[in-house]
Amino acid sequence: MSDQAFDLTRRSFLDRVLMATAGAGVAAAAPWAVSAANAASAAPMMPATGDRVRLGVIGTGDRGRALIRNIAKSRNCTVAAICDNFAPHLAKGREIVGASVPAFADHRAMLDARGIDALVIATPLNQHARHATDGFDAGLHVWCEKAMARTISDCGAMITKSRAANKVLQIGHQRMFHPTYLNALKRVKAGEIGEITQVRASWHRNNSWRRPVPAGTDDRHINWRLYRESSAGLMTELATHQLQVGNWFLDAVPTRVIGSGSICFWKDGREVYDHVALIYEYSGGRKFIYTSLLNNARYGCEEQIQGSKGTIEPELGRIYAEVPPKVLALQRMHQDVARGSKRTVPIGGATWFPELPVTTPGESLGWGEYDETMLQFEGFGEAVRSGKPLPGLLAQAYRASVASLLGEQAMDRGEAMTWPTSLVEV
Amino acid sequence: MAGSADIMRFAAMGTRVELHRFGDGADAALAAARRAIEAVDDALTIHRPSPATAMNEALLAGRTAALEDELLFRAVEAAADGHAATEGLFDVAADLRTGTDWSMVTFDHAARRIAAERPIALDFGGLGKGFALDRASAALREAGVGSALLTAGESSIAVIGEHPLGGLWPFSIPHPEQPDVELLAVELCDQALSISATIGAGTRAPERAAIVHSRLGAAVTLPACAVSVEPNATLAEIMSTALLVADQQAAARLLRDRVGRRFRFDLRLATEHSRKCA
Structure with missing residues (x-):
């Protein structure tokens, strides 16, 4: 893509x-999306290299390399x-950033x-809190992949540490910047x-979610998502x-799970x-119903946001x-009128129908051609420059991570878990 | 989120609503009519918080309720008028479980207040659909629409003006459980039609309340169908319900007033070859 075409797409x-x-x-x-988009719109087309926020990426596996590209x-x-402490991953990272970038x-x-x-x-989830802490201690701002940390207490500790260091902590949740989700929110609010x-x-x-283990490393290092020490897996x-x-769309946190x-x-x-x-x-009897599994892809990844007048499926x-x-009788009447024909309309039949799934095509919410992860980083860059985090983002991320870990506890214990009352204020 | 330019379909009042506009009228007419129906739904629904549920909460707690919401006030007014016009046969306060009825209600029209001597909850049911169609019809007329058909379910119909090809709007009403058997053919112009029945698919809908004879304190169970053609949809709903509830003598009085416009069918007798009109 040429620079001009790239600019048009970005614009x-x-x-x-x-x-x-x-x-x-x-x-x-x-508010985070407004702040990030406004800052990105006001930014010069091509700032000098020296004006850019300098990022050090820890972890150059698949996800880390995707982030580098964004x-x-x-x-x-x-x-x-x-x-990266795994040489093959570090080598792949270097292929992207070039030899001039220290590795x-x-x-x-x-x-x-x-x-x-x-x-x-x-990096693997159980290392997020330690790496973030080390970053804050080194006087750095931190952008961290979701989920925040392996435990609820570590999630809170990351926030506390960022405040003590007076540094920005931002968590990666790209849907929060996606035009389709923002359009969905707009239509919900309307x-x-x-x-x-x-x-x-x-x-x-x-698929098994299992990656082949190359020589020179071990399964727990490569397949860290499959082990409880390092991950809560699907959650x-x-x-x-x-x-x-x-x-976000229910505008609340759960009361229990x-x-x-x-x-x-x-x-x-x-x-x-x-x-x-x-x-x-x-609150109010509302629910978020979730399933995830690894041996049937028929229904894929989706959120069905269900209201009394309609449904949004943002994915x-x-x-x-x-x-x-x-x-049907009225449909026929309409066709008759169009043809200039007038027939008796049978009416007064059944007013209730079998409740089969509706297969109407719906309307488009509009797609973005651009990767929203880019905007996350432009927003993060602006937050680093100003020293002010994007408003509202960390609270969303924290509550999502807590919800995922609370869900793990509910499944492990086989009992309902109520929303913690001892969370860090954010 | 509408259909084609001159048809709008949506769910409201616990049923499916269709608005068909023909010929002249502002493009925004159907949207205005929809808003009118949804406003009535918002005011009268008992399935989510609404002015009607607030009123019912007060009446159930033994308090007087102020009818500050204009639509709710007009609906209560129509319910009171309907009760009077049908010798008490139409009754939005009738409840088999509690043995309550409208005679226990005090409606102060001038003060816009309602009270009850016993805990009571009003359920506008079909009246709400008719009331909503009347409000939508008014919105369409105000927007310059001269020919339109509105339905709330298939049992509540209103037409504006003549058929788009001229003359009256022709309808046939089938037996509720034998679609090939025609009970009645009627033609409308600037009128409304309501059909009430004690049998058929419509009566099997979840949460559908039984049609109650308040004086007898019992549900109407005989297989019957009543049809009423009236100048407006609210009255059509009131009369078709009252006809279904009425005994022979009361039905005769209601039918006498509007020969050829009100009908009651005893469905034990109605077949393709033998139609009975009380």
């Missing part, structure tokens, strides 16, 4: 974000150092070398789907995204569930009105 993406957030009530519900699309950030096998060496303004953490009483979400895949790696969407988890299909030595099913209860980018089936 169009930002315009869509700004248009969506201009809707009544949307700015208050997504940082490269941003206009105010640059990757100034990379780090480290130990994150402490990267911190000691200075030359960066902020840390980007894309009352198009009525009162939301339920969000039904799923992330269904049909922290997938559900966190959708729990954030649930909290019940759930059931099992290793049902992939009995390969993994420790985390490959099937989870949970119900999160919200499909569709909004569906609660349109009842047509009265």
